[in-house]
Amino acid sequence: MSEMKRKEEILVNISQVRKKKIVEKHGRLRPIFCGGCGHFAGLHAVYHMMSELGIENHQLVIVSGIGCSGRFPMFVNCYGFHGVHGRALPVALGVKLANPSLTVLVVGGDGDGLGIGGGHLPHAARSNVDITYILLDNSIYGLTKGQVAPTTPSGDVTSTTPYGNPSRPLDPVKLSLVHGATFVARGFSGRPDELNAIVVEAVKHRGFSLVQVLSPCVTFNRNETYEKYYEMTEPLPGERDLTDWDQAMKFASAGEKIYTGIFYQKPGVKTLDEFCVGVIRKVGEFDDGRITGSLSGKVENGEGKVVE
Numbered sequence: 397m398s399e400m401k402r403k404e405e406i407l408v409n410i411s412q413v414r415k416k417k418i419v420e421k422h423g424r425l426r427p428i429f430c431g432g433c434g435h436f437a438g439l440h441a442v443y444h445m446m447s448e449l450g451i452e453n454h455q456l457v458i459v460s461g462i463g464c465s466g467r468f469p470m471f472v473n474c475y476g477f478h479g480v481h482g483r484a485l486p487v488a489l490g491v492k493l494a495n496p497s498l499t500v501l502v503v504g505g506d507g508d509g510l511g512i513g514g515g516h517l518p519h520a521a522r523s524n525v526d527i528t529y530i531l532l533d534n535s536i537y538g539l540t541k542g543q544v545a546p547t548t549p550s551g552d553v554t555s556t557t558p559y560g561n562p563s564r565p566l567d568p569v570k571l572s573l574v575h576g577a578t579f580v581a582r583g584f585s586g587r588p589d590e591l592n593a594i595v596v597e598a599v600k601h602r603g604f605s606l607v608q609v610l611s612p613c614v615t616f617n618r619n620e621t622y623e624k625y626y627e628m629t630e631p632l633p634g635e636r637d638l639t640d641w642d643q644a645m646k647f648a649s650a651g652e653k654i655y656t657g658i659f660y661q662k663p664g665v666k667t668l669d670e671f672c673v674g675v676i677r678k679v680g681e682f683d684d685g686r687i688t689g690s691l692s693g694k695v696e697n698g699e700g701k702v703v704e
């Protein structure tokens with residue numbers, strides 16, 4: 397199928413979804429993405445997840461950075477925080493620790509999350525804080541008109557690499573696996589049903605979940621197109637042991653194919669928020685106004701004595 401035809405197909409999908417009740421219930425401002433932008437599918441995956449899991453508007457917080465993707469919180473009827481470039485993950489971690497009963501999502505672009513904010517992904521992953529990171533990856537800086545990004549493949553011509561990108565791309569799936577994320581997945585905007593299902597599972601997961609979304613920028617990226625991804629992507633085989641980290645890494649490293657689906661899921665790992673709530677409870681036992689909890693899991697009684 398030609399790229400043009402694919403784009404038409406996506407636009408038809410989007411216009412159908414827009415008519416649905418879930419958009420009336422969960423949408424807010426009219427999204428200002430370009431027609432056909434892959435980010436629409438990410439947005440509808442969030443609406444779908446809210447409906448599917450019965451999450452009310454006041455129970456959800458979306459934190460974003462800067463970029464076309466960074467505008468996300470304005471389009472969802474929930475609490476939102478449009479922060480500075482690259483700092484969405486630490487803000488979201490703070491929100492979750494302040495009120496663990498909230499569902500906290502981070503939505504951001506490849507430039508935001510892997511370029512200027514790239515140092516935060518390993519720490520969010522290793523802390524296993526119970527938030528979901530939806531990384532809308534178009535392999536380009538969309539908002540600022542097409543500069544090379546951390547996930548741009550080698551050799552791609554962009555506005556800042558007129559002779560081709562000399563660097564190798566980062567892979568957020570492998571990065572998250574290596575740094576201890578307990579849920580790692582990849583979806584594609586051109587297959588919205590699969591993406592919807594992935595986002596539901598990611599939010600249901602207790603712990604840090606990463607969903608990379610292959611989300612074509614139809615205005616500034618002529619290389620990473622719907623057409624390319626329809627050809628190169630393939631759903632991961634079903635009936636796998638999702639706790640098998642080596643196998644997940646193998647699928648993530650398969651050069652010839654780009655796999656989509658859930659690569660890895662390890663349930664039952666204590667989350668940062670659970671740990672902190674436990675510490676606060678212990679500190680509360682003293683009930684005398686002193687806050688003496690330590691993050692080692694032990695609590696001082698105020699007289700230098702350590703109580704388990």
Ligand SMILES: Cc1ncc(C[n+]2csc(CCOP(=O)(O)OP(=O)(O)O)c2C)c(N)n1
Pocket residue numbers: 462463464465466481504505506507508509532534536537538539540545
């Ligand atoms: C500190 C800082 N540096 C640079 C910028 C300019 N800037 C705005 S968005 C952006 C990149 C956006 O790319 P990405 O995160 O991939 O999001 P997309 O627009 O592709 O969705 C840049 C470099 C900024 N806003 N703030």
Ligand code: SF4
Pocket residue numbers: 428429430432433434435464465534538539612613614615616
């Ligand atoms: S510039 Fe690209 S990423 Fe931004 S809204 Fe348009 S298509 Fe989407």
Ligand SMILES: [Mg+2]
Pocket residue numbers: 463505506507532533534535536537538545
């Ligand atoms: Mg981008």
